[in-house]
Amino acid sequence: MEKIKKTLISIGIFLASQIVVSTIFVIAGLMQGMDMKTAVNSTLGMALLISDLLTIILLLILKYCRFKELFKKVPADVLLISIVFALSGMYAVEFLSSAFEIPDKMAEQFQALAGTISGFLGVCIIGPVMEEMIMRRVILKEIAKATKSMWWGIIISSALFAIIHINPIQVVFAMPAGIFLGWIYCKTKSLLVPICIHIINNTIAFILMSMGYESQLSLDSTFGVILLIVLILISALSCIWIVRYYNRLKKEASASRRGRACQRTCKWCL
Numbered sequence: 001m002e003k004i005k006k007t008l009i010s011i012g013i014f015l016a017s018q019i020v021v022s023t024i025f026v027i028a029g030l031m032q033g034m035d036m037k038t039a040v041n042s043t044l045g046m047a048l049l050i051s052d053l054l055t056i057i058l059l060l061i062l063k064y065c066r067f068k069e070l071f072k073k074v075p076a077d078v079l080l081i082s083i084v085f086a087l088s089g090m091y092a093v094e095f096l097s098s099a100f101e102i103p104d105k106m107a108e109q110f111q112a113l114a115g116t117i118s119g120f121l122g123v124c125i126i127g128p129v130m131e132e133m134i135m136r137r138v139i140l141k142e143i144a145k146a147t148k149s150m151w152w153g154i155i156i157s158s159a160l161f162a163i164i165h166i167n168p169i170q171v172v173f174a175m176p177a178g179i180f181l182g183w184i185y186c187k188t189k190s191l192l193v194p195i196c197i198h199i200i201n202n203t204i205a206f207i208l209m210s211m212g213y214e215s216q217l218s219l220d221s222t223f224g225v226i227l228l229i230v231l232i233l234i235s236a237l238s239c240i241w242i243v244r245y246y247n248r249l250k251k252e253a254s255a256s257r258r259g260r261a262c263q264r265t266c267k268w269c270l
Contacts, residue, residue, distance in 0.1 A: 085238030
């Protein structure tokens with residue numbers, strides 16, 4: 001239990017912030033004469049934004065994540081390929097899931113968020129930062145330490161990432177998305193990379209939702225099957241590039257260490 005203390009506290013902070021802030025806003029709406037449904041929908045964006053901000057602040061205060069970790073740089077090509085890898089893989093999964101009739105229990109709430117500034121900031125900016133801090137920086141890292149396995153950290157944090165979304169259609173997408181984001185975090189050692197991917201994905205979804213766009217693509221069509229294959233190939237090739245890049249860095253670092261050791265033990269070594 002002690003080994004996953006930060007994980008449990010982080011989840012508690014997240015849930016408490018969501019419940020407390022949402023309750024306050026709903027009560028304020030009811031006091032203004034709104035019915036429950038209207039109070040929830042009209043205050044959702046601002047409640048989401050403030051609760052996410054509160055969670056971020058508390059995590060920083062507790063030093064579960066340091067501010068500089070949010071901006072740890074990676075080479076531009078690594079960032080670009082990581083975005084291509086994750087988004088193509090995530091959209092391939094979403095495309096596959098569209099073949100099944102998965103219920104969207106929060107469609108009305110999403111529409112209430114669409115087109116509002118608070119909704120945009122909460123869903124596209126602050127929300128992704130908060131979720132990556134908790135899921136990747138705290139939970140994935142703590143579980144990996146406790147189990148001595150990177151993959152247990154990735155899988156458990158991804159499962160929790162899916163669960164907190166509640167909505168069935170999001171849960172199906174969030175689990176594999178969490179695996180993509182977790183793996184890329186472990187490879188790059190930078191929280192900035194999954195944050196950028198998360199922000200881009202949510203922003204695209206938010207814009208399409210605000211426009212009322214509904215995808216007409218289907219695996220029943222030849223174009224749909226070709227598009228799915230292309231997405232999978234792009235993700236796979238990007239993954240191979242990332243693996244080779246970090247394997248090369250590891251070999252170079254190993255060679256550099258051997259060279260320094262040789263210099264310390266033999267003055268004739270070049």
